[in-house]
Amino acid sequence: MEFELELGKEKFKVKISKTEEGVKIKVNEKEFIFEKEKEKETLSLSQFLIPKKESFKKEKILAPIPGEVAEIFVKEEEKVKKGQVLLTILAMKTENEILAPRDGIVEKILVKKGEKVQKDQELIIIK
Amino acid sequence: MKILEFDTLESTQEKAFEIAKENFEPFTVILAKKQTKGIGRKGDFWFSPEGGLWFSIILPKISPEKLEIFTNLLSFLVAKVIFEEIGEKIFIKFPNDLYLNGKKIGGVMVQNKICGKNQVAVAGIGINTNVKKFPEELKNIASSILIETQKEIDNRKFLERVLSEFKNFLNLFLN
Numbered sequence: 001m002e003f004e005l006e007l008g009k010e011k012f013k014v015k016i017s018k019t020e021e022g023v024k025i026k027v028n029e030k031e032f033i034f035e036k037e038k039e040k041e042t043l044s045l046s047q048f049l050i051p052k053k054e055s056f057k058k059e060k061i062l063a064p065i066p067g068e069v070a071e072i073f074v075k076e077e078e079k080v081k082k083g084q085v086l087l088t089i090l091a092m093k094t095e096n097e098i099l100a101p102r103d104g105i106v107e108k109i110l111v112k113k114g115e116k117v118q119k120d121q122e123l124i125i126i127k
Numbered sequence: 128m129k130i131l132e133f134d135t136l137e138s139t140q141e142k143a144f145e146i147a148k149e150n151f152e153p154f155t156v157i158l159a160k161k162q163t164k165g166i167g168r169k170g171d172f173w174f175s176p177e178g179g180l181w182f183s184i185i186l187p188k189i190s191p192e193k194l195e196i197f198t199n200l201l202s203f204l205v206a207k208v209i210f211e212e213i214g215e216k217i218f219i220k221f222p223n224d225l226y227l228n229g230k231k232i233g234g235v236m237v238q239n240k241i242c243g244k245n246q247v248a249v250a251g252i253g254i255n256t257n258v259k260k261f262p263e264e265l266k267n268i269a270s271s272i273l274i275e276t277q278k279e280i281d282n283r284k285f286l287e288r289v290l291s292e293f294k295n296f297l298n299l300f301l302n
Contacts, residue, residue, distance in 0.1 A: 064241050065191035083242060092222060094198045094237045096191060101243030 067091030139183035153187035178257035230270035256280040
């Protein structure tokens with residue numbers, strides 16, 4: 001495979017080919033060879049980068065204060081990102097937004113909108 | 128207190144959270160001449176054109192329990208400053224709406240975002256100081272100090288008075 005690449009004012013001729021040594025990428029006159037052994041290294045590194053089992057543990061989101069569940073913004077089995085608003089608890093007139101402490105999936109929602117909750121009551125389980 | 132002033136913001140509350148996320152500095156004030164998506168409690172729209180006083184304050188770390196009490200007292204603090212400024216009694220629709228002559232002229236709110244062990248709380252205060260006109264649908268329920276008293280408020284001086292009371296009050300409260 002050959003193509004020309006323009007980056008700003010610079011032009012690069014790129015040629016990618018498969019050889020016995022591995023994958024060869026030629027940029028202008030410079031050659032880069034990605035050997036099979038290196039591929040193995042990459043693989044082992046990616047294996048190493050897989051998060052430890054502990055981080056997949058379920059996490060219970062608890063009510064920080066007694067109050068009323070004003071709104072629930074997620075559904076069960078929904079993927080959530082760290083910092084995403086899960087629900088709000090209205091305590092007197094303070095709005096407490098409870099955010100996801102990490103990326104994950106909402107396994108279980110244990111409360112309903114309008115429900116009164118106690119401090120430390122389980123609200124949502126994230127897996 | 129550090130005051131960050133903006134001509135237009137969607138919402139001083141949202142901006143305050145954004146700023147606190149980058150650099151958590153308690154007592155930073157976010158002030159806007161007008162808000163395009165000003166919010167009241169429960170995310171209700173708050174009409175906030177030029178002329179009014181719209182600001183949010185990043186609060187120091189405070190437990191949710193104390194924060195609840197603080198929210199309930201915040202409207203008294205703002206009502207006190209308005210009373211001292213214009214000499215008219217302010218009616219508080221407990222805990223967070225301020226009325227003058229039966230019409231809403233301001234409000235306070237506290238939003239608290241809790242993410243695991245991290246927590247950021249922001250107090251939002253909106254006062255219809257020099258708002259000259261209200262849309263038809265709000266005319267009967269909302270008003271401004273200017274419309275009700277014909278007195279023009281110096282927003283900057285007024286803000287400084289609120290902030291000074293606010294800080295004294297919060298320090299007492301925290302200790």
